[in-house]
Amino acid sequence: MDDELDTTIREAVDCAEVVALLPAVAQLTGDLALLRDELRPDPERLLEPEAGLTPEQQADARKLAAEALRAHLDAGAASAPPGLDRLRALLAFVVGDAEVVEEYLPLFTEELALQGTDPRAPDWTLDDIAPDADVRVAIIGAGMSGLLMAHRLQQAGVPYVVLDKNHDVGGTWLENTYPGCRVDVANHLYSYSFVHHDWPQHFSTQPVLLDYFRRCAEEFGVREHIRFATEVTDAVWDQQQGRWRLTLATEQGTEELEATAVVSAVGQLNRPAYPDIAGRERFAGPAFHSARWDHEVDLAGKRVAVIGTGASAVQLIPPVAEEAEHLTIFQRTPNWLVPTPEYMQDIPAGLRWLQRQVPAYAAWYRFWLFWKNTEGMLAATEVEEGWDDPRSVGALNDILRELLTAHLEQEFADAPQLLEHVIPDYPPSAKRVIRDDGTWPAALKRDDVDLVTEPIAEITPRGVRTGDGIEHEVDVLVYGTGFEASRFLTPMRVVGRGGRDLHEHWGGDARAYLGMNVPGFPNLFCLYGPNTNIVINGSIIYFSECSVSYVLRCLRLLLERGARAMDVREDVHDEYNEWIDEGNRARVWSVDGVSSWYKNEHGRSAQNWPFSLLEYWKRTRRPDLDAYELL
């Protein structure tokens, strides 16, 4: 029996990340002596597996953790959540620098939810502060952000309605059903901080994600407040009444709805972008976009073309290549690939056992992902002044380029004819980096797959003609050409104070204060709005959690002050956006000559957040009254 438990523990610790394992077991057992100096991760080596710990160090750490866990289980000891001092020591083990720990401590007290509670839940209710207030929030979108907003409003007892054009919750995870679709941010990070889940894979597939959000909607109890098949076509601010009037297109016809505040949770990557290629409408066979997959079309025995090689196309191409008779890929720009061997692997049974026995492991693993992938990688995206190699933007970015080039050379060592077409000539992270476990390179190397890099000249009834005059005949055409990411909140018509039209006001160059507020549009809050996207692999759920907490605090402020609405001041908004632009100019995704959905038609990044995740958390902690005009 004992041997069996030893074996189970051994198997569990063997598949854990050492950097998360030691703090998790130290937290469980209360034994901080486990956090030995010689087993501490090196903050300078975050890019390396296990932060550069040698195999011997890793083995020592696993042995230490296994023994401590065994003793703890034998003793049947209870475990108390860590107090601040213990949390400080645990964080210090991973982060190293005491000052940095102090800076991040309040954020991680929230984000890791180690007390087993939900620290981001509102600590007030409408009944407490303004029971008679006339308030109703309209949330547009029942995806990841909209569900979260609904949940928090429900917790605060604030009346709300969610409006979604689809027939179910899930947003992007409902709409994107293309083969191979999965999340490319590890699920331990890409999940609500307060809803723990036994993920079957490190990077789960679309059906698993959709189930997760469906389950959340049920557990939050928000489903009955969602009106499906209801598209908001217009939102107009009624100056007289100080409220929003929404026009809804439903299956029964058009309707009006009033709300005191509107939260847009429509996402950035929602409306498919079709390429402006001549002859598109002339193609005779089935043609569809990755986000509008036509499951009626059987690809078996067909010649298929995929235009685009972004994150969506790279996922759908390998299964399509399996099914189709022949596949032609039209690539305009190659991707940097980041080695991720566990990308499509199941989470080992041992690790799932560990998470049940040591629930803190999932939290520390989340922290480790957050730390190394986001805050830890930011420096590698910095544009250094005077750097004159166009292949990179600074010393760290160049190290990353070398590492990723070596990876590509290794992946394509047996296909030298492909190598020149797959090594990007732009700096890493200027476009989204793609996760690679060998599946994508293997698809490119197949005999029945052609990679075409000659620019497309036109689409013909029979296929795609490239600039060299060759017509590539195909039966089915798939557009993996991305989304209209810059056209925030389209196609909705939004009219604010004094008849100001949001889209005319933006002129294709969307800006908002904290990604949420636009001057002249009182009580309109955007989630995943302008400049709240993150490039290096952080989780957009983090941003939504920060933004949603902020919206709740704004509503509370309005209710406490007895004000009807708040409108961000133009000068505050402008100054904020100058700061954002300056930040983005110093990041690799702004470099000239690289096109991506990170830039709008003006060449400005209206999408990305250029600073640390901590910075966004700090800025959204509480509304600054001076930033707003209260109406």
Ligand code: NAP
């Ligand atoms: P995308 O990254 O914008 O990729 C669009 C692709 O289409 C690019 O390869 C682009 O080439 C190509 N393209 C566009 N117009 C073209 C034209 N006229 N001729 C030839 N090629 C053309 O879109 P996406 O792949 O849908 O991904 C968008 C974002 O969605 C991702 O960056 C990611 O944030 C998110 N996403 C996430 C996941 C996930 O978590 N699993 C999966 C998919 C997508 P150029 O590069 O030359 O412009």
